[in-house]
Amino acid sequence: MPPWHPESLAARLPFLRRRARLAAETRAFLAARGYTEVETPALVPVPGMEVHLRAFRSAFRPHLGAGRPATLWLRTSPELALKRLLVGGAGRVFELARVWRNGELSPRHAPEFTMLEWYAPGLGLDGLMDETEALLRSVCPTVVAHAGVTTDLGQAFERLTMAEAFRRHCNGLDILATVDAASAEGGAAALHEAARAAGLALPPGLGWEDAFFHLVLTHVEPAIGRGRATFLTHWPAPQAALARRDPADPRAALRFELFVAGLEIANAFDELTDPAEQRLRFTRDVEARKQEAGEEGWEVDEDFLAALAHGMPAGSGIALGFDRLAMLASGAQAIGQVLWLPIAIPAD
Template identity: 85%
Template sequence: MPRATPGATPPWHPESLAARLPFLRRRARLAADTRAFLTGRGYAEAETPCLVPAPGMEVHLRAFRSEYRPHLGIGVPTVLWLRTSPELALKRLLVAGAGPVFELARVWRNGEASPRHAPEFTMLEWYRPGMTLDGLMDETEALFRSVCPAVVAHGGVATDLSLPFERLTMAEAFRRHCRGLDILSTVDAATAGGDAAALHAAARAAGLDLPAGLGWEDAFFHLVLTHVEPAIDRDRATFLTHWPAPQAALARRDPADPRAALRFELFVAGLELANAFDELTDPAEQRARFTRDVEERKRLAGEEGWEVDEDFLAALAFGMPAGAGIAVGFDRLAMLAAGAERIDQVLWLPLVVDQPGSAAITSAARSSGQA
């Protein structure tokens, strides 16, 4: 149940709901328009399980733990988790031959609470076999123009969605905004690993401050958050593409340069709204990545963990068609469409934590998809 901060009007109070209703009505229209757009392009709406054995493989995500308890002798005790994304389930449907699919999915990420984050939120994801990353950018751009006002704003930043969305590679973004730093030179093409010493040396050579002792990932995100994201064009939307291979996640690497992954994120009005992959279909490479993720999660002190999703890897080995897919933070999209400044304004019954405040934007938050 939502918990009210002392002295604040609780979310169930008529005055509180009345203040949110204009945003909520706009959210409802946004959902209807989104469904119409995707079904009009041949996508089928799916509903996949919320309780799963593995909620997602991203190292820094914290999940909500649950448990199946047998009744009348049916089944065995099983640890289950509330999903952090419907991605692995929807990809199983691609294997099954469902064709293009989408879901407006309720998802959960423990510990995330700020004006832009909620521990329970809605993720819009869609996947199309045969789609390229460029084709997915075209489709995403068309969706945003179809369901949002021509000009959207957040935090005093306005973006004109009628302008062509910029497509900026991460390598070019670092060259522009990190004084010529060659980020891909710090990636091993053979192993897809990041060289922390090389990145620290490159930052020093470029005259950039980088805290000592950071591993490659934390150093990379420090530079992204300090220098790249603040400098991205705010007048128009930007796809930040071709992420360094250590950040590939479930994307395949670029055949033209294996130091980069075929992945993009979308930024609008200063908000990170979407994360997309040209999907990896190689089960051996995906297993190796998952195994590294599990080991890293276990290394993090105090974090509960889960094992590799063997069922997903079995599906991948059976054969997933090549294609592309995207995850969009639907609540943030609703914020832009409705002109809301806080995520709780577009939620029917927002959870109120005891000590609300801005969550630190770290590599953990960035990899969460809500940052």
């Protein structure tokens, strides 16, 4: 049945009504903590800088008033726009943003979905974890479950560094020893050798990043965020993205992801404010994207770097998959159950 069919909608309606309440509760929680809800553009010149995300391309064709033809994209995240507002002095802000990621379709993914992002000048990563934990306790049942995995949100959330996660779940492998602190790059040969020494199988020929994620997906993620929620913190520096490196150990980045009931639901940074370092990372990202055959891309976001050079306040920010949060709050087992009208994708 099509998703608009009365029987189809009736089956989803309990989940959808819970989603509506969840949105109201989330807004109330953040407003009570001094956040202002904002709206930023969905159609942008640069959709995001993550190398492995695919965007939907569009175009501006002037026919009324000023302007010239330009390639535009549907955003993969509101992050770069929200940080511009921090530069402008907006203070604590949040957005329930529609975002688009091409090619993502599964029981946990949709090519169009809702991202909850909030940013707090002056708040460190520990404070952001406290706030995120409080939000989930405020808007979700005490016990949540997905795909047979149950998490008790009444228990204190685990805070586990990536280095400790590898030691614990990858037979003692020292992941940070495979990272060059000076360049913030990972050594593929070093990681393959460390995996062999730990008795872990890696497919041959993988670069550092692919080998790292193979180990995370195979050994780390299945072991965390189950009985209790887990913040997986202090990611290796090659995975810093827009996060600051840890002053105490530059091989690590001040980043966390949150896992609940086996679901990864949030990604957060202690925000990088150095425009020179950010330019280097963006440039590497652009080159990496160009090397992926058949993928059209975009250049460095110069306007964002100009804003960063103007001066962004230190602080932290988080992107939380709102649809996945709605799944946990409502008990839905597939993302389509919490979407009012799931996008129509042609069948195989």
